[in-house]
Amino acid sequence: MKYKRYLYGGCLIISLLFSSFVKALDIKVDFSQSSGFAIETQYNNLQINNIKVSSSQQDPFDRKKLIWVTTAFDVIFRACQFEDQTQLQAIEFRVSDTKDFAPFYEVLYPCNNQLDFNNSYIQGFADKENWITVNNVSYYERHQAKTIHYNVDYEFNVETLTFNQRYVIEPKPPKNIEISLNWGESPRDLDLHLTGPAPGAAESFANDQDRFHIYFAENNKNNDVAALDNGKFGNAKPEKLKIFAPDRQEHLRAGSYRLIVHHFKGDGDLNKSEARVSIKIDDEPEKIFLAPTELPPTEQMTAWIVCDFFVGEDGMVSISPIQQYHLNISPSEIR
Numbered sequence: 001m002k003y004k005r006y007l008y009g010g011c012l013i014i015s016l017l018f019s020s021f022v023k024a025l026d027i028k029v030d031f032s033q034s035s036g037f038a039i040e041t042q043y044n045n046l047q048i049n050n051i052k053v054s055s056s057q058q059d060p061f062d063r064k065k066l067i068w069v070t071t072a073f074d075v076i077f078r079a080c081q082f083e084d085q086t087q088l089q090a091i092e093f094r095v096s097d098t099k100d101f102a103p104f105y106e107v108l109y110p111c112n113n114q115l116d117f118n119n120s121y122i123q124g125f126a127d128k129e130n131w132i133t134v135n136n137v138s139y140y141e142r143h144q145a146k147t148i149h150y151n152v153d154y155e156f157n158v159e160t161l162t163f164n165q166r167y168v169i170e171p172k173p174p175k176n177i178e179i180s181l182n183w184g185e186s187p188r189d190l191d192l193h194l195t196g197p198a199p200g201a202a203e204s205f206a207n208d209q210d211r212f213h214i215y216f217a218e219n220n221k222n223n224d225v226a227a228l229d230n231g232k233f234g235n236a237k238p239e240k241l242k243i244f245a246p247d248r249q250e251h252l253r254a255g256s257y258r259l260i261v262h263h264f265k266g267d268g269d270l271n272k273s274e275a276r277v278s279i280k281i282d283d284e285p286e287k288i289f290l291a292p293t294e295l296p297p298t299e300q301m302t303a304w305i306v307c308d309f310f311v312g313e314d315g316m317v318s319i320s321p322i323q324q325y326h327l328n329i330s331p332s333e334i335r
Contacts, residue, residue, distance in 0.1 A: 026056040026066075029158050030129040035288070036122035037321050039076065044113045046088065046134065048122055049074045050096055072096035077163065080111035088134075088154055088163035097294075104161065115139050119310060119318030123285055130156040132163065135171075135284070136318045149316050151284075173251050173315025174282040175244070181261060182238040183291075184274035187300070188266025191216055192239045193334050194226055196309075197255030206332040214241070215262070215331055225253045243309070251315025260334050261291070261304040270302045270325070277306050281317055292323050303329050 029051065036048035051073045059065040074096050077088040091108060092101040116138040125131045137150045151171050154163035181192045198212035207213035212223035216230055224247065229240040245252050261277065263270040275291040289306050303326040310318045326334075 027158060028052075028054040028068075028129070029156060030054070031124040031132050031156065032127075032129050034122070034124040034132065035321075036132075038117040038120050044079045044115075044117065045091075046077050046079070046117055046120065046122060047074060048077065048132065051075055074101075076101060078108075078111070079113045079115055079117060081113045081115065085165050086113070086115060086152070087165065090161040119320065121287065121319045121321070123287060125285070130158075131166075132156070133285070136316065171284075171316070174284075174317055175252075176282060177243040177252070177309065177317065178280045179241040179243075179259065180238045180278040181240075182276050182278075186266055186268030187263050187270065187273055188268075189264045190237075190239075190270070190273065190275060191230070191262045191264050191331065192228065192241050193260040193262055193303075193331070194228075194241055194243070194257060195260075195335055196223075196226065196243075196257035197253055198223060198225075208335060211335075213334065215334070216264075217331060252311045252317065254311050254313050254315075257309040257311070258335075259306045259309070261306060262329075262331055262334060263300055263302045263304075264331060265300060270304055275304065279307075279319070287319065289321070289323070292325070301329055302327055303334055 031048070031051055033052065034048050034050050036046055039045045039047055052070055053073055054068050054070040056066045057069050059067045072095070074094050075090050076092040078091050080087050080089055089111075090104055092103050094101045117134065119138070120134050120136050123133050123135065125133070132154050134152045134154065137152050138147050139150065140147050149171060151169045152165060153167040153169075155166050156163050179192065179194075181190065183190050193213065193215040195207070195211055195213045197210065198207075199210055201207065201210055201212060203209040206218050212226070214223050214226050214228050216228070225245070226241060226243045230236060243252060243257065259277070259279075261270070261275055263273075271291055271293050273291060277289040279287040279289070281287075291304055305322045305324045305326060307322055308320045310320065
């Protein structure tokens with residue numbers, strides 16, 4: 001199998017260690033802390049970030065010893081369907097926290113795929129380093145004339161740079177979404193904000209028409225589908241937030257929800273706060289978002305736009321990561 005070598009910052013990076021190198025070196029590929037999402041406008045392609053690739057190499061100071069060298073990669077995979085199985089094939093990569101992707105192959109052969117990953121999100125397994133789950137994969141079933149949603153488990157093969165399908169689960173609409181925010185010593189006060197659908201709600205200084213906005217100053221106003229727990233004095237951590245179905249309804253309310261973390265008070269930068277958002281949808285493994293580090297020093301009133309939730313009419317939930325900052329915004333201005 002052909003391989004390419006790429007130069008990053010003076011360090012020689014081997015193109016994710018193709019099979020000839022796998023036999024020669026001791027290689028580990030770890031997806032346990034990886035996450036990912038579908039690439040907008042490219043529904044067959046998935047981007048998986050923070051893939052830890054480790055290889056044993058000679059210690060430059062003691063050639064009799066071997067040391068582990070680990071590099072984090074972001075990789076784009078494309079989905080190809082073979083009869084009733086799907087395979088995810090690595091097609092482009094970059095070293096994490098760099099800008100441009102490089103191709104694995106000069107030429108890609110065509111492949112067929114009938115699955116829709118547009119609203120999918122990806123999680124690694126804490127106890128299986130080379131496995132991932134792709135949540136909320138959509139497939140249009142012609143005989144039933146409806147769209148079916150699946151969660152699919154894949155196992156990675158380092159020699160072929162592919163994920164092979166292992167298990168397919170048809171999930172049920174969740175009853176709850178539980179969200180938790182925690183952070184380090186500074187800044188002193190970070191706050192969770194959630195906006196979402198509230199049919200009939202009037203526009204106010206803190207929310208748009210037909211939308212609710214829940215945070216420390218507007219807890220549960222115009223809202224019957226979410227509750228915030230930020231402690232007795234409003235500055236406890238972790239802050240917790242729960243989304244649930246309206247009274248006497250079976251599913252979560254359909255519509256778009258947005259999750260935001262706001263730097264309200266205290267010295268320090270949000271991007272250096274070690275802020276961590278945990279999202280748990282029923283009994284699924286928790287989804288973790290970390291505050292992006294690429295941000296110049298800022299004062300208070302910075303908002304970290306974490307992600308959007310989309311709840312369909314059938315109650316199925318998908319997560320769309322955003323991971324962007326909005327500077328100089330007050331709590332009531334957040335939408």
